[in-house]
Amino acid sequence: MYVTLLALHSLIRWVVLAGLLFAVFRAYQGWFTNRKFSRFDHSIRHWTATVVHIQFLLGIALYAISPLVDYFLHNFREAVHQRDARFFGMEHSLMMLLAVVVITIGSAKAKRRPTDIEKYRTMAVWFTIGLLIILTSIPWIFSPFTNRPNFRSF
Template sequence: MYEFFLTAHNWLRWAVLLAGLYAFARALSGMGGAKPFTRQDRTAGSLFTGLMDLQLLIGLILYFALSPITKLALANFGAAMKVQEQRFFAVEHLLAMIVAVVFAHLGTALSKRQDTARAQFRTQALWYGLSLVAMLAMIPWWRPLLRGLTGA
């Protein structure tokens, strides 16, 4: 069960990143001119946040129920703070990814409240960009990039 969820979390990361980059690129492209904010722009943001939510759910299942790393860390939190990998997954990765999800949702929600298309694009670009930065900074890049294909 652990391997299934870990592999799903690993592969879904790429869908989340692609959706985030797509939504961010659409937002940036709309900032410069008189382009209308369309249903496709809204859908790009919704796809990004929806995939983020699914990724967070899988991550929380791993964190609280399946991961041997976080089980060990939660059993002795003080000692875990001295072990880099345990601290990363028990605190740093979790908090940064929750912040990334919040930023993505802020981009979607706040853009709906803007009066002009340009303001909608600017709002999305800001919050989606911050979300992507938080994600990219805290993805465990040292682990297998495509779990299951590489024998890992």
């Protein structure tokens, strides 16, 4: 179960990143060109937030069964000084929670803005902040914090 969830979480990361990049691109493009906020843009906003929430739920499930997190929680005094244990037990999870909150707020605010340009601007700003938090908190293969493979097998 753990290996399957880990592989799925790793795979969905790419869907989240692609969705966020596309949503941010559309938001800036619409903002700077004064385009009408279309049904397609509403769909992008909605589905991007939805995929982020699905990934977060997978992350919570993974957090609950991870042996690394279990070690961190039961050996906090020692584990807080170990980079991998601290990253997954505390840093990664808190930063991703923050990113989900930022993206959710941005999606809700954009949905309720009265003008198209305000919708695009709100979506652009909040989704960009969420994307930057996510990009800095993923355990990339080149990350100085901790690293994991970019693709995991099932």
